[in-house]
Amino acid sequence: MSGLRIRVGFAALLGFALVVPAWAAEPAPCTSATDACTGWVPLGGDARAMVYRTFPLDVPNAQIRRALIMVHGTLRNADHYFRTATGAAFIAGALDDTLVIAPAFHSADGGCKDTLAAREVNWPCDGNSWRSGGDAVGNPQLSSFDFVDAILKALADKRVFPNLGAIVVAGHSAGGQFVERYEMANRVHEMLGTPVSYVIANPSSYAWPDASRVLPVDDGAPANAVLGWKEETPHTHFSFGPFDAAKAPKYDLWPYGFENRSGHYLAGVSDDQLKKQLVSRPVTYLLSQVDTLPLGGFDGSPSAMAQGATRRARGEAFVTYVNANLGGHAQIQIVPECGHNDRCVFTTDAVLPVIFPATH
Numbered sequence: 001m002s003g004l005r006i007r008v009g010f011a012a013l014l015g016f017a018l019v020v021p022a023w024a025a026e027p028a029p030c031t032s033a034t035d036a037c038t039g040w041v042p043l044g045g046d047a048r049a050m051v052y053r054t055f056p057l058d059v060p061n062a063q064i065r066r067a068l069i070m071v072h073g074t075l076r077n078a079d080h081y082f083r084t085a086t087g088a089a090f091i092a093g094a095l096d097d098t099l100v101i102a103p104a105f106h107s108a109d110g111g112c113k114d115t116l117a118a119r120e121v122n123w124p125c126d127g128n129s130w131r132s133g134g135d136a137v138g139n140p141q142l143s144s145f146d147f148v149d150a151i152l153k154a155l156a157d158k159r160v161f162p163n164l165g166a167i168v169v170a171g172h173s174a175g176g177q178f179v180e181r182y183e184m185a186n187r188v189h190e191m192l193g194t195p196v197s198y199v200i201a202n203p204s205s206y207a208w209p210d211a212s213r214v215l216p217v218d219d220g221a222p223a224n225a226v227l228g229w230k231e232e233t234p235h236t237h238f239s240f241g242p243f244d245a246a247k248a249p250k251y252d253l254w255p256y257g258f259e260n261r262s263g264h265y266l267a268g269v270s271d272d273q274l275k276k277q278l279v280s281r282p283v284t285y286l287l288s289q290v291d292t293l294p295l296g297g298f299d300g301s302p303s304a305m306a307q308g309a310t311r312r313a314r315g316e317a318f319v320t321y322v323n324a325n326l327g328g329h330a331q332i333q334i335v336p337e338c339g340h341n342d343r344c345v346f347t348t349d350a351v352l353p354v355i356f357p358a359t360h
Contacts, residue, residue, distance in 0.1 A: 026063055026096070027055060029095045037052050037053060037054070039056055039058075041151055043147065043150055046119045048120060049147050050078075050106070051101050052102040053101045054086060057160070063096065064099045065097040067098065067101065067164060067168070068101070069101045069102075069103065069170065070100065070102045071172075071176075073173040073342070074127055074131075074173065076104065076112070078102040084342050085102060088346045088347050088352065091352065094356040105123055107130070109122060109123070111125050124137055130144040131177045131181070132178070133181060133185060134263050143263050145181075145186055149188050156193055158193075166194070166195050166359050169183070169196065170201065170355055172342035172346070173202055173203065173340065173342070174203070180206055181207050183283055184275075185266060197283065199284050199354055200285050201345050203311070203315070205256055206307060207258065208252070208258070209274070209275050212321075213251070213307060214238050214239070214321070219238055219316065225312070226310060227292075228313055232289055232336050236320050247306070251306040253303070275326060278322065278326070279322060279326050285330060285331070286333050286345055287311070287312045287335065288311075289336050291338070292312050292313075295340055296340035
């Protein structure tokens with residue numbers, strides 16, 4: 001608690017008013033998932049996209065020391081994920097010095113019926129579009145990755161946030177799929193001048209860096225994967241080899257693999273560059289101990305099943321492969337007693353330091 005707040009509280013106890021100069025007042029975080037806590041991120045021209053945020057992104061704020069960008073799931077429910085992230089910040093005692101942001105990847109295309117504001121961009125209703133860098137509806141020069149690029153650039157502006165020392169980009173489920181692809185593909189990581197880390201929680205699939213896949217033996221055997229919930233430590237006994245494409249002809253196409261990447265953002269990025277960025281950027285994979293059932297929008301397509309029988313097994317196999325075969329240094333953390341539930345994951349004590357890192 002700041003000295004100013006102590007003095008205000010002490011004055012109230014004594015029964016007299018304390019006049020606080022305007023320059024001394026710290027702004028309070030906005031924590032309700034209502035219009036009052038929303039803002040707009042300009043994306044070039046007259047395009048813009050909405051975020052929930054605890055503090056404005058364009059008002060100088062010296063108290064901010066870290067930022068958490070929390071990406072929503074397949075329901076495009078940014079309000080829910082804003083509540084999850086602000087709740088976690090409260091538990092961590094980080095509300096006052098953390099800028100929490102929940103971007104909204106709205107869609108009014110096809111079967112999706114989100115209500116759009118004037119000039120608000122939106123993405124195709126196809127779930128794989130926004131979560132893998134797809135282009136906006138009617139705007140082929142604007143991708144979902146450009147949206148988060150714009151947020152990162154705003155946060156890195158030292159004229160606005162002079163003391164911000166760490167940014168975390170996190171997502172759960174479909175949001176975890178977004179962050180997994182964005183971590184390896186984004187163009188701004190090394191240019192910001194502010195450390196960025198990535199937290200990928202319980203995605204249904206991964207963009208595999210080559211045509212190999214996990215073999216159905218040892219920890220990769222479907223029966224063993226389903227029973228994986230019995231242990232709180234990561235499974236590592238996986239073997240990898242060629243995959244029979246006859247079982248899933250599209251198994252290696254983006255976003256399940258690197259082949260046939262679409263969208264303007266990914267057009268000029270080589271496979272080697274994606275692999276280099278995949279292993280060089282700091283990332284933590286959060287896998288729920290009991291996320292071993294096909295629940296919560298589980299991707300049971302042949303392309304996803306080629307990566308393993310359960311979400312937990314897919315994540316364990318992917319991290320094992322990247323670290324052992326590509327020289328990666330990814331961290332992996334099993335979140336005890338959690339299933340496919342973002343609030344359980346992000347409010348667990350052991351996870352709080354990952355999404356709210358210490359700054360100096």
